[in-house]
Amino acid sequence: xxxxxxxxxxxxxxxxxxxxxxxxxxxxxxxxxxxxxxxxxxxxxxxxxxxxxxxxxxxxxxxxxxxxxxxxxxxxxxxx
Ligand SMILES: [Zn+2]
Numbered sequence: 001x002x003x004x005x006x007x008x009x010x011x012x013x014x015x016x017x018x019x020x021x022x023x024x025x026x027x028x029x030x031x032x033x034x035x036x037x038x039x040x041x042x043x044x045x046x047x048x049x050x051x052x053x054x055x056x057x058x059x060x061x062x063x064x065x066x067x068x069x070x071x072x073x074x075x076x077x078x079x080x
Contacts (some may be wrong), residue, residue, distance in 0.1 A: 001028070001042070001045070002014070002028075004045075006030075006045050006048055006050075006051065007048060007050070007051025007052050007056060008032050008033040008034070008051060008052035008053070008055065008056045009030040009031070009032055009040065009045065009050065009051070009052065010030060010031050010033075011028045011029075011030050011045065012028075012029045012030060012031055012037075013028070013029050014026060014027070014028055014029070015027035015028055015029045015039040017039075018039055025041045025042055025043055026041075026042040027039045027040065027041055027042065028040055028041075028042055028045060030045070032052050032053040032055060033052070033055070033056075034052075034053065034055045036053035036055070038053060
């Protein structure tokens with residue numbers, strides 16, 4: 001699945017140095033959109049359980065916060 005894009009991750013190549021236990025879980029070297037490189041298990045990628053190194057989570061949190069702020073402002077306008 002080289003060159004696949006999963007969330008912010010782009011699969012670069014198979015991690016041949018990783019110990020995969022039963023051999024079912026291939027590890028893949030992935031690069032996040034922010035530049036972070038990490039080795040991620042194939043089953044985690046397939047389930048899209050990891051969509052980024054964490055930078056996307058921060059982005060989501062920021063979006064949520066701005067939405068909350070927008071809602072507060074909306075309420076404030078209508079309570080005038
Ligand atoms: Zn990232």
